[in-house]
Amino acid sequence: QKEVEQNSGPLSVPEGAIASLNCTYSDRGSQSFFWYRQYSGKSPELIMFIYSNGDKEDGRFTAQLNKASQYVSLLIRDSQPSDSATYLCASPGGYNKLIFGAGTRLAVHP
Amino acid sequence: EPEVTQTPSHQVTQMGQEVILRCVPISNHLYFYWYRQILGQKVEFLVSFYNNEISEKSEIFDDQFSVERPDGSNFTLKIRSTKLEDSAMYFCASSVKGLPYNEQFFGPGTRLTVL
Numbered sequence: 001q002k003e004v005e006q007n008s009g010p011l012s013v014p015e016g017a018i019a020s021l022n023c024t025y026s027d028r029g030s031q032s033f034f035w036y037r038q039y040s041g042k043s044p045e046l047i048m049f050i051y052s053n054g055d056k057e058d059g060r061f062t063a064q065l066n067k068a069s070q071y072v073s074l075l076i077r078d079s080q081p082s083d084s085a086t087y088l089c090a091s092p093g094g095y096n097k098l099i100f101g102a103g104t105r106l107a108v109h110p
Numbered sequence: 111e112p113e114v115t116q117t118p119s120h121q122v123t124q125m126g127q128e129v130i131l132r133c134v135p136i137s138n139h140l141y142f143y144w145y146r147q148i149l150g151q152k153v154e155f156l157v158s159f160y161n162n163e164i165s166e167k168s169e170i171f172d173d174q175f176s177v178e179r180p181d182g183s184n185f186t187l188k189i190r191s192t193k194l195e196d197s198a199m200y201f202c203a204s205s206v207k208g209l210p211y212n213e214q215f216f217g218p219g220t221r222l223t224v225l
Contacts, residue, residue, distance in 0.1 A: 031210040043201050043216040044153060051211060088153065092209035096158035096166035097143070103152070 002027040002093050006101035013108055019076040021104050023089030026070070033072040034098065035063060036088040044088055044100075048074070079108045112136045114217035116202050122223045123192055131187045131220045133202030142185045143203040143214060144177065146170070153201070159185065160208070192224045 003026040013019045023033070032051035036044035050056045050063040050072065062075040076083055086103040093099040115134045123129050135142050144156040157167040159177055167175075176188045185204075189196055199221050203214040 034213065036216075043199075043219045046213050046215060049213055090153075093155070094166065095208045095210070096141075096160075097155035097168070098145075098153075098209070098214060099155070100153040 002030070002091070002099050004089055004091050004099050004101040006087075006089055006104045008102055009105040010107045011104055013079050013106070015079060015081060015108055015110050017079050017108075019079045019083065019106055019108070021074045021076075021087050021089075021106065022071060023073065023101055024071045025089075025091050027091070028067075028070060030070075030091045032092060033063070033065060034090040035061075035074045036090060036100075037083075038086045038088055038103065040086075047087075076106075079106075081108050081110055084108045112138075114202055114204055114215055116200075116217040116220050118220060119218065120221045120223070122225065125194055125224055126191050129189050129192055129222065131189075131200050131202075131222070133185045133187070133217055134183050135185055135202065135204030136215060137183070139204035139206050139215075141165075141205045141208050141212075141214075142177075142179070143205075144187045145201045145203060145216075146198040147201065147219075148198045156187070156200075165208075189222075192222075194224050197222055197224045 034049040035047045048063045056063045060077045064073045088103045089101040090098040142159045147153045158165045199219045202217040205212045205214045
């Protein structure tokens with residue numbers, strides 16, 4: 001059974017700091033990873049996806065993938081209170097479905 | 111920007127009743143999915159649909175569940191006889207192509223409450 005693991009948090013960071021969210025996965029053959037943001041009571045909103053080892057940057061967000069160590073991370077620079085949400089890591093469980101982690105709750109305090 | 115839409119936003123039903131949840135995927139997308147999220151739990155895959163047939167379904171997706179694409183725009187999830195444990199948020203998603211290299215975009219969800 002493929003699994004995606006995340007620390008549930010909460011991760012509390014001050015406004016303007018870098019928030020670092022981590023995810024580990026069990027399937028060494030996993031080829032891609034997706035980061036979604038989910039506000040309370042809302043649907044997952046895609047932030048980034050990554051499939052190559054190394055870093056991928058998009059604005060204030062950087063995804064990092066290390067296939068040898070089987071972890072993927074999301075860095076949020078200059079964190080804002082509006083970034084306070086649950087961040088979901090997901091990986092394909094085949095060609096047809098995403099397997100989600102439980103999510104890490106991020107709280108950015110002013 | 112195109113987005114997935116879902117109706118209704120909230121559905122309350124009595125145990126044993128049938129419900130139909132509706133979704134309009136992004137117009138040029140060919141792959142469609144249903145996920146659900148019980149309050150406080152993970153997002154769970156239910157079913158994927160491509161080329162007018164189910165491509166994969168989870169253990170949750172038993173005989174009480176069915177999906178249909180009745181026309182060129184709608185994608186529906188039917189639960190024939192709802193149970194209390196079906197209470198959850200149901201999310202429809204769509205993608206241009208399948209995984210692993212294509213993003214899935216989620217609709218706003220339907221909150222199903224079974225009494």
